[in-house]
Amino acid sequence: MKAVNNNRYFPSDSFLDAFKGLKLGLLLDQIGRSEEGRPIYGLTIGTGRKKVLAWSQMHGNETTTTKALLDLLVYLETTAEGIRLKEGICLRIIFQLNPDGALRYTRLNANNVDLNRDALDQTQGETQLLMQQYESFAPDYCLNLHGQRTxxxxGNTSKPATLSFLAPSADESRSITxxxxxAxxxxAALVEPFVVSEEWGIGRYDDSFNLNCVGDYFTAKGTPTLLFEAGHFPNDYNRLRSRELIxxxxxxxxxxxxxxxxxRFSTEDYHAIPENFNxxxxxxxxNVTIVNNKxxxxxxxxxxxxxxxxDGKVCFIPEYVGSQEDWKGLTVVNLMHKNDKNPIDINExxxxxxxxxNLLL
Ligand SMILES: [Zn+2]
Structure with a gap:
């Protein structure tokens, strides 16, 4: 059980390199700066009437959806269907709303504020920037792009929610405005074409209301807003599969x-998506032999x-987190009779x- 190698780190420099590497001839606009003065980039693509505002990495360590947005640009620029779609929609993208957190690989911004709990207070420059973009672009729809833990x-299964979605609440009573x-x-419509398997599934996020969450805030303002969560696929800690799925x-x-x-979809279709279990x-x-207070x-x-x-790389370090009756392992290792005479003291x-x-493996 070693640290897992991965390429999940994706700060602003890496994003700019990847964007240039696409060679699509698209130009980024610098729409503002972070609390520490780092540029925040946007791009508008498509000439259609339906306006969609999407932003990624408001949590700096949730990098998969930024990469998926780059893949989306390739799709929109180079496929016949993408080129057709651009006539119907106008997509405004904000890449990496939280570049300071992206650099530090943290959820929070440089002032240790969760930007997705700042919609009402708008204390942070990044939140104010998102609000300005929302007001000036006046989107018909918003896409709030995130990544979730493993x-x-x-549902109540062992299958990871490789994708999760939420139509956030607009009020305390979670009424369907x-x-x-x-949303x-x-x-329901975007989920329908996916064929899930024994290995992975699609989950529906908890809809408890918090007006300081941007999705709840924009929904309360009357704009359908969709939360996307890129999740885990078995053994894919680089999140290549969820990047494709996003x-x-x-x-x-x-x-x-x-x-x-x-x-043609209903709220029932939405509620038929299984709930996320954590x-x-x-x-x-x-089957580990353990000793607990003798x-x-x-x-x-x-x-x-x-x-x-x-050192500029994200390492995944294994940590013992205890044991609960309802927990399930993504990877299961059976240690039956491996340490009968050598119990592990769980208070260590x-x-x-x-x-x-490690010694038992
Ligand atoms: Zn997030």
């Missing part, structure tokens, strides 16, 4: 907006990767438990 399952209904229809989901939603295909952990060690038993022990930025430090588990 812990989420699609016209804007929210439209639900769009999510790009497909973006194409699906733009097509549905363009064709009004979402009109009971997955990266590794489950089954009592000897067998138990499952769970390990979760902590993501740490070291996480580091020590990890070392002891």
């Amino acid at each position: 812990i989420f399952a699609a 016209p804007a929210r209904e439209r 639900m229809q769009l999510i 790009q497909t989901a973006l194409v699906n939603v733009l097509q549905s907006i363009d064709s009004k295909g979402f009109m 009971h997955l952990r990266d590794i489950e060690y089954k 009592e000897l038993t067998k138990s499952s022990l769970f390990v979760q990767y902590a993501e740490k930025l070291e 430090s996480s580091d020590k438990i990890i070392v002891m588990l």
Whole structure:
């Protein structure tokens, strides 16, 4: 059980290199600066009447959707269907709303504020910038692009929610306002073409209301807003698969907006998407002999990767996180009879438990 290599780190420089590497002839506009003065970039693509505002990486460590947006640009510029779509829609993209957090690989911005809890207060420059863009562009639809941890399952299953969506609430009673209904229809429409399998699924996020979340805020203002979450696919810690799936989901939603295909979907179709359960952990060690205050038993022990930025690389470091009846492992390792005479004391430090588990592999 070693640290997992990955390429999830995607600060502004990496984004600019990747964008230039596309060689699409598109130009970015600098729409403002972060709290620490880093440029924030936007781009408008398409000449259609339906206006869609999308932003990514308001949480700096959620990089997959930014990459999927680059893939979407390629699609819109180089495929016949993409070129056709651009006549129907006008897409305004803000890449990496939180470049300071992207550099640090943190969810929060430079002032340790969660930008997705700042919609009402608007204390941060990045939030104010998003609000200005919203006011000046006056979108018909908003796409709020995020990434989620490995812990989420699609329903009460062991399948990771490789994609999750939410039509956020517009009020405390979670009523289905016209804007929210439209967002639900769009999510049902964009999900329909996907064929999930035994390996992965699509989940629906919790809809408890918080007006400081931008999705709730824009929905309350009457703009249908869709939350996208790029999630885990088995053994794919680089999130290459969810990057592809997010790009497909973006194409699906733009097509549905363009064709009004979402009109044949209902709020029931949306609610048929399984709810997210947060009971997955990266590794489950089954049948481990443990000792807890001198009592000897067998138990499952769970390990979760902590993501740490070291020397410009994000490392996934295994940490012991305990054990709960309802947790399920994404990877399951059976240690039956491997340590009958050598029990693991679960009151030791996480580091020590990890070392002891390593010795059993
Ligand atoms: Zn997020």
